[in-house]
Amino acid sequence: MKRLYIFGILLLVFSHAVGAEIKEPVSQKSHVAKCIKPGAPVQIHYTSEPIDVGAVGKVDIVLTTQVVEGTMKVVVKTDKGLDEVTGLEKPLFFELGKNDTKEYPLQVEVSSSQDGLYYVKLIVSIKGHGMRAFAVPVYVGDGVSKAEKKPVEKTSSGEAISVSAAQESIEE
Numbered sequence: 097m098k099r100l101y102i103f104g105i106l107l108l109v110f111s112h113a114v115g116a117e118i119k120e121p122v123s124q125k126s127h128v129a130k131c132i133k134p135g136a137p138v139q140i141h142y143t144s145e146p147i148d149v150g151a152v153g154k155v156d157i158v159l160t161t162q163v164v165e166g167t168m169k170v171v172v173k174t175d176k177g178l179d180e181v182t183g184l185e186k187p188l189f190f191e192l193g194k195n196d197t198k199e200y201p202l203q204v205e206v207s208s209s210q211d212g213l214y215y216v217k218l219i220v221s222i223k224g225h226g227m228r229a230f231a232v233p234v235y236v237g238d239g240v241s242k243a244e245k246k247p248v249e250k251t252s253s254g255e256a257i258s259v260s261a262a263q264e265s266i267e268e
Contacts, residue, residue: 134226135225135226135227135228136161136163136168136220136221136222136225136226136227136228137161137162137163137222137225138159138160138161138168138220138222138228139159139160139161140157140158140159140160140218140230140232141157141158141160142155142156142157142158142232143155143156144156144216144232144233144234144235146235146236146239147206147207147208147234147235147236148236148237149208149209149210149211149236149237150207150208150209151207152181152205152206152207153205153206153207153234153236154203154204154205155203155204155205155206155216155232155234156201156202156203157201157202157203157204157216157218157232158199158200158201158202159190159199159200159201159202159218159220160198160199160200161192161198161200161222162198163192163193163222163225164192164193165192165193166192166222166223166224166225167189167190167191167192167222167223168189168190168192168200168220168221168222169187169188169189169220169221169222170187170188170189170190170200170202170218170219170220171186171187171188171218171219172184172186172187172188172202172204172216172217172218173216173217173218173219174206174214174215174216174217175214175215175216175217177208177209177210177212177214178206178207178208178214178215178216178234178236179206179207179208180204180205180206180216181205181206181207182203182204182205182206184202184204188202192222204216206234208234208236208237210236210237211236211237211238211239211240212236212237212238212239212240213233213234213235213236213239213240214233214234214236215231215232215233215234216231216232216234217229217230217231217232218230218231218232
């Protein structure tokens, strides 16, 4: 039993050390399974390769739906600091069920002059079926998010609170 316990600890330490060696972002691939939430019955698959600062990179997105009639509207937006250089029509429209197609591919080319973690955001809607929002990560340079993190303030009892700036104006 003691040997098994020591072996388990060694295995845990080894697996932690192996996982700590990965430092560079690798190609992001995703598959979102069946939709169980309310909203448009749309799934997404994407591939997003890390890109260098100032270079143009591709984000391949495939939207899938089982809806066979109507039109799917897709609005594509990028985070501030990430430039979409593809020149996509905004918004995009896909006729559903045409030629028995269930997959609707998009290729977005993006670039940024600063390193960081950015997102290509999609808002997909199908009339009569609702809408759904997706965000595809794009790593530029070192791939670290540049978002400012506010310090967490706590009450005297230790409960974390969020303090927001506010202005009050009284009109008579």
